[in-house]
Amino acid sequence: MKRIRFAIDRRFTWKRMIVPGVTAVTFWALAVVLYGVSGGQIFALVNFGYLGTALGIGLGLYALLPRRQxxxxxxxxxxxxxxxxxxxxxxxxxxxxxxxxxxxxxxxxxxxxxxxxxxxxxxxxxxxxxxxxxxxxxxxxxxxxxxxxxxxxxxxxxxxxxxxxxxxxxxxxxxxxxxxxxxxxxxxxxxxxxxxxxxxxxxxxxxxxxxxxxxxxxxxxxxxxxxxxxxxxxTSRFSLLKIGTDDSQCNDCHACVKMCPMDIQIPDYVHAGQRVLSTECTLCQTCVTVCAHDALKLSYGFDMGGRELLRLRTNGETAVYQPNISGGTQHAQ
Ligand code: SF4
Ligand code: SF4
Known part of the structure; x- marks a missing residue:
């Protein structure tokens, strides 16, 4: 039977715990506020506290574990x-x-x-x-x-x-x-x-x-x-948390595009010096995991999303889809 070994990501730094920490603390703060507002209903405290803890554990494991895990x-x-x-x-x-x-x-x-x-x-x-x-x-x-x-x-x-x-x-x-x-x-x-x-x-x-x-x-x-x-x-177009990009690290391998479950043309945002502004992004971080050049990472910031650059299903080719929402056009790549 194959043994699963757990290790810590060699590139791990405590900075990577900011997103899990902020997420968990925000939910616990909400839990405390709702507990007070609801006149001491324990459910409000336990429910939102539990959700924040679960998200914190998941995001924390993501930050801590090596790439494949x-x-x-x-x-x-x-x-x-x-x-x-x-x-x-x-x-x-x-x-x-x-x-x-x-x-x-x-x-x-x-x-x-x-x-x-x-x-x-x-x-x-x-x-x-x-x-x-x-x-x-x-x-x-x-x-x-x-x-x-x-x-x-x-x-x-x-x-x-x-x-x-x-x-x-x-x-x-x-x-x-x-x-x-x-x-x-x-x-x-x-x-x-x-x-x-x-x-x-x-x-x-x-x-x-x-x-x-x-x-x-x-x-x-x-x-x-x-x-x-x-x-x-x-509302996610205003999100503070998005996938941040670093054009200087990207070599256009398109590994991120192939694996993005939401078909987002990530390198186009990278080369435009933008975070991933698509409101289709579910922050799953699959692109972060597969990018061997560390050109992507979760980041906090302020920018307006809604620029939809999506990969279309065509006969073996890829195409960029830009709906009218951003005033763009549709073209093949
Ligand atoms: S976080 Fe997930 S959905 Fe968003 S761009 Fe990366 S792979 Fe796609
Ligand atoms: S996987 Fe990384 S290096 Fe490859 S295209 Fe995507 S962002 Fe660029």
Missing amino acids: KPLGRRVSLLLIGLYLFFFIGVISQENIQVEGVWWSLINGTFYAAVWHYFVAKIVGPLLFGRLWCGWACWSVMVFDLLPYKQPSGRLPGKWGWLRYGHIVLSAVVVVVLWRVFGVQVGTNSATAVVWFLIGNIFYYVVGIGLAVGLKDNRAFCKYLCPVAVPLKL
Whole structure:
């Protein structure tokens, strides 16, 4: 049997613990504030403290482990957070924290866990941590990343990315129609919430795995259909945390592009002297791991994202896709 040996990255410096440390401390600070605001509700303290600790452990392992073992940090974080949210919050605490639960809470004026979850993880959190949620905490990605299609062939050309906007609108329409026409309540803190939560998740897993197999791309669901990406893309463009680049180190090997699960043309940002400004970036750090020249690393800073440079799926060639959002054009490379 093959023995797994754990060692510390020879290039490790304590500076690399800044991102894990800041992330964990921010969540604990939030936990303490919410504990106070909620009049001493222990759940607020434990919940956000746990999430910050799990993220800190995952990001810390990533910083600490040698290059080949770094992905383990993300796996640990996805498992610790994904399983906790799915089983403890979703099933045991009977909270539907999927997007349908948010719509239900909003139309009822009941700000239950779903609203708090979206507010923290998908609207305000991304101002600081970008789409860290997608890469390190999502319980759908926790499963999709176990599939074998880790090296994508690029995005489908066309407007498939707009499906997720349709999905989020449709989810609101379904909740309202079920409630007003059929008297079905999505509910929260109830058995109905659990049933709804499980049905929603089964749908995500079945469709997500089907798309992954059909398109040979683990993250096909995230790219074309996930409604959660809609709010995340809005606020993550302002994110302080992004992938920083160093043009002087890059030799244009394109190893990062080949392995980026979100098809981002990373060297184009590198050569423009910009951080990775794509709102598709999930901060998974796969590009950082595979870059043998240390041209990439997580960094804090302030810049406006939204410049989408994506690799299109073409007949063996690559192409840059720049949607109108940045006023760019589409051209082949
Ligand atoms: S650019 Fe890097 S961190 Fe962002 S999604 Fe691609 S591989 Fe992950
Ligand atoms: S892997 Fe590193 S060196 Fe290669 S193209 Fe990407 S940023 Fe440049």
